[in-house]
Amino acid sequence: MGTIAPYETAKGRRYRVRYRKPDGTETQKRGFTTMREAKLYLSMVTVSKSKGEYIDPVASRVPVQMFADSWLRSKQPPMSKPSYYMTLERAWKNHVAPVWADREIWSIRRSEVQDWVSELATQKSRTVVLRALGVLAGILDVAIDDRRLASNPARNVRSLPRRGPGKRRVYLSHDQVATLAACSAYPTLVLTLAYTGLRWGEATGLRVRSVNRLRRRFVIEENAVMIAYEIHVGTPKTHEKRSVPYPERLAPMIEQACAGKGPEGLLFGDGVHHMRSSGSKGWFANAVRRAQAFDPSIPRLTPHDLRHTAASLAISSGANVKAVQRMLGHASAAKRSILALSDVAQAPEGARFRPAEISECGQKAGKNDFCAV
Numbered sequence: 001m002g003t004i005a006p007y008e009t010a011k012g013r014r015y016r017v018r019y020r021k022p023d024g025t026e027t028q029k030r031g032f033t034t035m036r037e038a039k040l041y042l043s044m045v046t047v048s049k050s051k052g053e054y055i056d057p058v059a060s061r062v063p064v065q066m067f068a069d070s071w072l073r074s075k076q077p078p079m080s081k082p083s084y085y086m087t088l089e090r091a092w093k094n095h096v097a098p099v100w101a102d103r104e105i106w107s108i109r110r111s112e113v114q115d116w117v118s119e120l121a122t123q124k125s126r127t128v129v130l131r132a133l134g135v136l137a138g139i140l141d142v143a144i145d146d147r148r149l150a151s152n153p154a155r156n157v158r159s160l161p162r163r164g165p166g167k168r169r170v171y172l173s174h175d176q177v178a179t180l181a182a183c184s185a186y187p188t189l190v191l192t193l194a195y196t197g198l199r200w201g202e203a204t205g206l207r208v209r210s211v212n213r214l215r216r217r218f219v220i221e222e223n224a225v226m227i228a229y230e231i232h233v234g235t236p237k238t239h240e241k242r243s244v245p246y247p248e249r250l251a252p253m254i255e256q257a258c259a260g261k262g263p264e265g266l267l268f269g270d271g272v273h274h275m276r277s278s279g280s281k282g283w284f285a286n287a288v289r290r291a292q293a294f295d296p297s298i299p300r301l302t303p304h305d306l307r308h309t310a311a312s313l314a315i316s317s318g319a320n321v322k323a324v325q326r327m328l329g330h331a332s333a334a335k336r337s338i339l340a341l342s343d344v345a346q347a348p349e350g351a352r353f354r355p356a357e358i359s360e361c362g363q364k365a366g367k368n369d370f371c372a373v
Helices: 035-051 063-074 082-100 110-121 126-145 174-182 187-196 200-204 249-259 283-295 307-317 319-329 336-343 355-365
Strands: 002-010 012-020 024-032 217-220 223-229 231-232 242-245
Touching: 002 035, 012 035, 012 063, 012 082, 024 035, 063 082, 063 126, 082 110, 082 126, 082 223, 082 231, 110 126, 174 283, 174 307, 187 200, 187 249, 187 307, 217 355, 242 319
Parallel strands: none
Antiparallel strands: 002 012, 012 024, 217 242, 223 231
């Protein structure tokens, strides 16, 4: 069990609790102002030892940084995708470490974590706040697994930022897609993105061997993402291979893209180097500006917005939500971006390319504008 003994201090009588830890060594805790408090603490220690839940107070006097390094290592590729790991590392360095790195884990209170979350929410987006909280909670989970902490003060935080309206989604019509493709240096890639819903990394990661020209299908098994200006090739976002059909009218363009390349050659680009969108000054942004000059109704958009367009056009042509889910590679058809499309499937029926418009846009853009930037 243990013993309780009084002792005198300048502020009056206090009580000391002595007991043995599970490893047999003796320890003590001082400073109880009443016998009742001392007995309650001793009872808690006794119960926790009997349940195998005892936490040595000395073991909890370590900083958060001690567990952060090992937790981040456990998230490094190939345990996680490089892009995901980068977001965790940034969250730790920019938001978690400045506040919590040097704090001893036993001293962290849930109320303090709540105050930190509330303050961070006034400066950063909901996504940033939740990721930072998740990093802290994950690190403290390691301390719990090591039996240095009884509960995680970063779990079950009551007040979190509410989900906002989100970024306005962009959906193009068939005619707008044709115009954008005609004004692009890589029209086949633009049309592929707009009519298959592939992620940018999935499309640029396609190889000639990934194209089933007989069945007109892409086999999605690689994903090429740019992290810190370097291309990292890995598995698709869901880690699952899938087959995505492409329209018959795209077949001649895909055939031409495959021409002269070996099975391992990349479908889009020079066949050797993965393509890059290059941000606001790249070929895609330039194509959007040229298309807007020809058709002012075309909104600003990114390659990822063509993924939304693909889903919208598919649903407007009669595809069910489950089929669109498989096409996009979502784990669930409950994805908000898919369900919302039922209300925004605005494109006219009958997908078509307009050769006259393509020719006119090409003349407007100028021959030199079709060079890659």
